[in-house]
Amino acid sequence: MSSRERILGRVRRALADVPGGEPSYEEAVGRGYLREHGERSIEETVELLAENLADYRAIVHRTDAEELPLLIMRLLAARGPQYVLVPPGLPPEWMSAADPTRFHDRAVSTPHELDKVESVVTGCALAIAETGTIVLDGSPDQGRRRITLVPDHHICVVRVPEQVVSSVPQAMERLNPARPLTWISGPSATSDIELDRVEGVHGPRTLEVILVG
Amino acid sequence: MSGTYLGMPAFPKAAHEAVGNATLRGNLRHATHTIRGKRAKAVAELDDWAELREAGKQIKDHTLRHLDRYLVQLEESVTAAGGIVHWAADADEANRIVADLVKMTGESEVVKVKSMATQEIGLNEALEAEGIRAYETDLAELIVQLGKDRPSHILVPAIHRNRGEIRDIFAREMSEWGRPAPEGLTDTPAELADAARLHLREKFLRAKVGVSGANFMVAETGTLVVVESEGNGRMCLTLPETLISVVGIEKIVPTWRDLEVFLQTLPRSSTAERMNPYTSTWTGTTDGDGPSAFHLVLLDNGRTDTLADEVGRQALRCIRCSACLNVCPVYERAGGHAYGSVYPGPIGAILSPQLRGTQSEIDASLPYASSLCGACYEVCPVAIDIPEVLVHLRERVVEGGPVTREGNKVVLKPAKGHAAERAAMRAARWAFSHPGALRAGQRLASRTRRLHPRSLPGPGKAWSGTRDLPAVPAEPFRDWWQRTHGGTDGAK
Numbered sequence: 001m002s003s004r005e006r007i008l009g010r011v012r013r014a015l016a017d018v019p020g021g022e023p024s025y026e027e028a029v030g031r032g033y034l035r036e037h038g039e040r041s042i043e044e045t046v047e048l049l050a051e052n053l054a055d056y057r058a059i060v061h062r063t064d065a066e067e068l069p070l071l072i073m074r075l076l077a078a079r080g081p082q083y084v085l086v087p088p089g090l091p092p093e094w095m096s097a098a099d100p101t102r103f104h105d106r107a108v109s110t111p112h113e114l115d116k117v118e119s120v121v122t123g124c125a126l127a128i129a130e131t132g133t134i135v136l137d138g139s140p141d142q143g144r145r146r147i148t149l150v151p152d153h154h155i156c157v158v159r160v161p162e163q164v165v166s167s168v169p170q171a172m173e174r175l176n177p178a179r180p181l182t183w184i185s186g187p188s189a190t191s192d193i194e195l196d197r198v199e200g201v202h203g204p205r206t207l208e209v210i211l212v213g
Numbered sequence: 214m215s216g217t218y219l220g221m222p223a224f225p226k227a228a229h230e231a232v233g234n235a236t237l238r239g240n241l242r243h244a245t246h247t248i249r250g251k252r253a254k255a256v257a258e259l260d261d262w263a264e265l266r267e268a269g270k271q272i273k274d275h276t277l278r279h280l281d282r283y284l285v286q287l288e289e290s291v292t293a294a295g296g297i298v299h300w301a302a303d304a305d306e307a308n309r310i311v312a313d314l315v316k317m318t319g320e321s322e323v324v325k326v327k328s329m330a331t332q333e334i335g336l337n338e339a340l341e342a343e344g345i346r347a348y349e350t351d352l353a354e355l356i357v358q359l360g361k362d363r364p365s366h367i368l369v370p371a372i373h374r375n376r377g378e379i380r381d382i383f384a385r386e387m388s389e390w391g392r393p394a395p396e397g398l399t400d401t402p403a404e405l406a407d408a409a410r411l412h413l414r415e416k417f418l419r420a421k422v423g424v425s426g427a428n429f430m431v432a433e434t435g436t437l438v439v440v441e442s443e444g445n446g447r448m449c450l451t452l453p454e455t456l457i458s459v460v461g462i463e464k465i466v467p468t469w470r471d472l473e474v475f476l477q478t479l480p481r482s483s484t485a486e487r488m489n490p491y492t493s494t495w496t497g498t499t500d501g502d503g504p505s506a507f508h509l510v511l512l513d514n515g516r517t518d519t520l521a522d523e524v525g526r527q528a529l530r531c532i533r534c535s536a537c538l539n540v541c542p543v544y545e546r547a548g549g550h551a552y553g554s555v556y557p558g559p560i561g562a563i564l565s566p567q568l569r570g571t572q573s574e575i576d577a578s579l580p581y582a583s584s585l586c587g588a589c590y591e592v593c594p595v596a597i598d599i600p601e602v603l604v605h606l607r608e609r610v611v612e613g614g615p616v617t618r619e620g621n622k623v624v625l626k627p628a629k630g631h632a633a634e635r636a637a638m639r640a641a642r643w644a645f646s647h648p649g650a651l652r653a654g655q656r657l658a659s660r661t662r663r664l665h666p667r668s669l670p671g672p673g674k675a676w677s678g679t680r681d682l683p684a685v686p687a688e689p690f691r692d693w694w695q696r697t698h699g700g701t702d703g704a705k
Contacts, residue, residue, distance in 0.1 A: 003513075004300040007462065010517035010620040017523055018278045025467055031475070052487065071386040093513045111418040111452050131488035144502040145451040145493075149444060150418075157303035169473040177434040177469045178294070180499050183476075183492035190446040191484050192353035192369055193376055193402040195244040201352060201406050202413065202492060203444025 036166035038132055039099055039132065045129045047159045050211060052132025056186025057199050058207040068157070068212050069097035072121060075155055075208055082118035085147055089140020090121060114146060117154040120204075125181075127158045127209075128171045132186065134158060134209060135171060137179040154204040156184075160213035217666050221553030223578035228547035237548050240375045243523040245539045251485035252592070258487070259477065270596040273530035276432075276465050277520060283432040283465045284511065290435025294497025296507040301459075303514050303619075308339035311424065311457055315345050318455050320421045322590025326439060326446045327351035327427025329367060329533055330459045330512055333568075336424070347424065348390070348416050350445035352409050359386040365557060367535040368483050375395060377402040387412050397601055404578060413445065423449035423504065427460045428532065429475060430509075433468045436496045437509070440479060442489050450493050456504040461512050463520075463529040475532060478594035482534035500598065515568030523616035524605040528563045530595040535560075537589035537599065543582055559589035563602040570618055571610050577628050580606035591611045654690035662687070 001009075024026070040048065063071045069124060075082055076098055105213045123141035124134045132157050136142045158164065163172050173211050175181060188203030197203065221227065232239060256262050276283055288298045301307035315323055321338070325331065325347050337347040337358075349358045356371035357364050358381040364370030373378065374496050380400040387394040387404050394411045398404060416620060425446070429438040437458060439446045439681030466472065466656060481490045520526050538544045540567040550559035553575040562583055566576040589599040609616065613627040627635065644651045662685040668677040694700075 003299070003302045003306060006302050006620065007300055007511070008281050008284065010513065010617075011284070011462075011520065013620070014517050014526075014617065015278060015280070022278060023275075025275055025293040028269045029471075030264070030268055033268055037259060037261070056490070057488075084324070098324045115418055117413070125279060128488075132228065133488050138499065138502055140658055145447065148502075149447050151452060165497035168477050169470075170286075172470055172473040177431065177436045178496050180496070180502055181492075181494040182447065183488070183494075185486070185488040185490050187490070188442070189490045190352045190406055190443045192356070192371060192443075193379060193405055194240070195248045195369055195372065196402060197486075198402040198406050199483075200403065201410055201443035201445070202350075202417070 001134050012042075033169075034167075035169050040129075040166065042164075043162045045166050046164055046211065047134065048166075048213070049127055049129035049158075049160075049164055052129065053134075053186070053209050054132075056132050058132070058186050058209050061208065061210045063210060063212055065212060068094055068210065071210060072155060072157075073097040073099075076119055076121075078179055079118060079153060083116060085114075085151060086122045087122055087141060087143025087147060089143075090123065091141065094121065100146075111146065111150060114150040117147075117151045118146050119155065120151045121155045121157070122148055124163065125156050125158075126163050126165055126171060126174055128165055128168060133171075134184050135175065135181045136184065137176065138181075139179075148182065148184075149203055152204055153206045153208070155208045157211065157212055158208045160170045160211045162213075214460055219253065221573075221575040223574045224547075224551055224553070224582045225578060226490055227551035227553060227575075228543075228582070231548045231551050232546055234548075236375070237373050238239070238540075238546060241265065241548055243375075244372050245370070245545050245581055248485055248539045255481040255485045255487065255580035259481070262478075265474055265478050266594055266596055269478055269594055270530060272466055272471050272474060273532075274527075276467055277463065277526060277529055282463065283467060284381075284462060286432040287430055287435065288511075291431065291497060291509050292435075296437045296497040299359065299508060299510045301477075301512050301514070303508050304334035305339075305481075307334050307459055307510055307512050308336055309515065311336060311459065312340055312343040312345060312370065314455070314457055314508055315340065315422055316343070318422055322346040322348065322416075322420070323424050324348050324350050324420040325354075326423070326425040326441070326449045326450045326455065327354050327370075328424070328459065329555060330362065330426045330461050331424060334459070334512070334514060336459065348413070349412050350417070350449060351441075352406065354447055355409055355413070356382060359383065363550055364555060366538055367533050367560075368538075369535075373550070376405065377400060379405055382410050383412075387418060393417060415450075417445075417452055420449070420453045420457070422455045422457065425449055425456065425458045427448060427458050427477065428518040429463060429472060429645055430460055430465050431467075431469050431472065432465050434487050434496055436494050438472065439488050439493045441491050442484065443492075444491055447491055447493055449505045450495065453504055455506045457507070457508045457510065459510045461514075462516050463531075469547065475594075476657070479534055482532075482536040482592065482594045515570075517562075517569075517669050518568040518617045522567065522605075525563065525567050527597050528567060528602060530597055531560050531564065532595060533560075534594055534686055536594065537593040540588040540592050541583075541632065542586065542588070543584060547582070551598055552582065554579075559583060559599045559603075561595070563597075563599055563606060566606055570616070570691065571606070571625070571628070577610050580604075580610060588600040601641075652689070652691065658685050658690070659687055659689055 126138035187207040238566040327399040353371040383394040427437040544558040562579045
């Protein structure tokens with residue numbers, strides 16, 4: 001007998017007491033919890049996102065489409081001469097003010113090469129206001145998961161209000177489980193030393209979120 | 214479960230030693246009290262906490278009651294998404310599967326995401342025996358591994374260490390494993406975290422095989438979820454070419470939507486955050502992004518035996534948040550090591566004796582490692598009634614009876630050492646079913662009350678050494694009731 005059959009057999013014997021006419025999944029699970037917490041205008045939801053991002057030590061900027069390239073240039077310049085990585089589908093106008101010699105417009109081939117890159121600029125799939133979370137789903141403006149992981153500085157652009165949802169349940173509705181997802185709530189952190197939160201372990205130690213709208 | 218902790222003394226002895234360690238008690242008290250307050254605040258932010266908790270319980274209960282169906286569905290979904298599913302009935306089989314998979318890649322080292330399941334089966338030791346080195350990459354796991362120590366908390370395995378001890382371990386041991394700690398390392402948490410970043414980076418960048426567990430597996434889509442803080446999880450899940458995930462069969466949820474419940478309750482219960490810094494989800498493999506080979510090892514190792522117990526099976530709802538550890542007065546004083554298992558605290562006291570059986574001294578003593586205060590049940594985000602299961606397991610230890618071990622029904626003998634307890638309970642049962650004898654006994658006790666000793670003789674001496682014996686009233690209750698017609702006569 002294979003282990004698969006053995007385990008499934010054990011499960012079935014263990015559940016011998018469960019009657020045949022059990023309620024279905026839909027009947028068994030009550031969804032009495034809220035779809036979102038509190039009532040907010042769209043502007044207030046964006047404000048809450050900014051607050052919660054900042055609360056977990058992300059640096060938040062607000063700008064409009066016209067000013068965005070200049071802001072990105074300033075944020076990159078503030079970190080000095082460096083390699084900047086962008087995913088293949090990033091809107092080219094976002095980087096139009098940044099020095100074009102400074103970025104690679106391609107996916108870097110090995111983790112060691114990625115480690116030489118200082119900053120990365122991406123878009124996102126959506127942002128969750130109640131938890132201060134941005135979610136990446138590997139779309140062309142976000143790229144492979146590793147490019148937002150190995151560099152030490154991540155600039156993420158969120159289009160407001162259309163990419164902002166209030167809550168986790170609203171986010172689940174809009175996300176595609178078939179894509180590899182990365183949920184990011186502030187820069188890398190640890191609570192492993194005396195259960196106190198310290199920012200900056202393996203992921204980017206600086207997370208800058210630009211709310212554009 | 215593995216033999217990692219074989220030969221552990223029973224809980225009272227191990228706890229007695231731990232309680233004598235003032236540094237340990239100080240570290241634990243500081244850490245658990247810090248997180249307790251923060252958790253309460255994070256939970257209070259959600260008006261619908263009770264509804265989320267109920268939904269989490271219902272999702273898990275429903276899944277467990279149809280686990281065979283959901284396991285088969287999960288296998289289909291993962292396979293359709295490009296993953297390969299393996300089944301492991303016990304720890305040895307799981308370890309063998311992982312070791313063979315690593316050998317097939319030709320590699321001799323792996324990077325690991327913190328995982329309770331792989332600790333439970335003793336995977337690192339098993340790989341070591343096959344010539345494969347496993348590097349723990351979670352900061353706390355690294356502290357434990359470098360310190361040649363054992364984990365003492367589900368979420369923060371090095372909670373028993375303070376910053377000074379961590380500094381000393383890093384300064385002394387890092388050079389043995391790779392990049393040494395920076396010169397002049399101090400004990401500030403930020404510097405310690407930075408030392409770990411530098412030490413582990415070279416390992417992440419060259420790793421070809423990653424090993425993980427998972428917090429959730431979605432049957433409907435074949436998606437796995439890892440919830441973490443540091444980014445070491447993301448490193449292990451995305452940089453290697455091969456990913457091997459070892460996951461207990463109880464980690465399934467039926468649908469993608471179910472995650473909306475647990476992604477709200479888990480971070481707030483464990484690290485007291487609205488959301489943990491990083492959550493990764495993946496469904497099989499993705500072209501050009503992350504590992505090109507994905508293996509899922511589904512682990513039983515005592516879970517189906519636990520499932521067979523109608524009262525005890527609720528322990529399988531556990532999402533490993535560790536909120537119950539942080540509020541437990543016994544854990545706070547005894548520490549995690551006394552529980553003799555990778556699962557310490559209240560949840561460990563009901564999980565370990567069910568996964569491993571109650572034959573060993575430590576497992577038979579674990580159901581007693583509690584004051585039954587109920588704080589663990591109160592904070593549990595999936596409403597596991599831990600006190601109920603503790604009492605149920607105590608009964609099993611004392612009375613014996615039918616249980617399931619490795620899929621077979623067996624009858625346990627009553628444990629040794631509870632003879633006096635059983636005799637007392639038998640006498641009580643007889644007395645309560647013979648009213649005449651009970652009445653005579655109560656009257657006799659009342660009339661002789663001046664002659665009663667203040668402490669018990671013989672085996673009862675230790676018990677009454679720290680307790681006052683209850684005073685016997687001058688008149689039995691039933692006599693008083695009859696004399697005063699239930700107090701309506703106004704007589705005292």
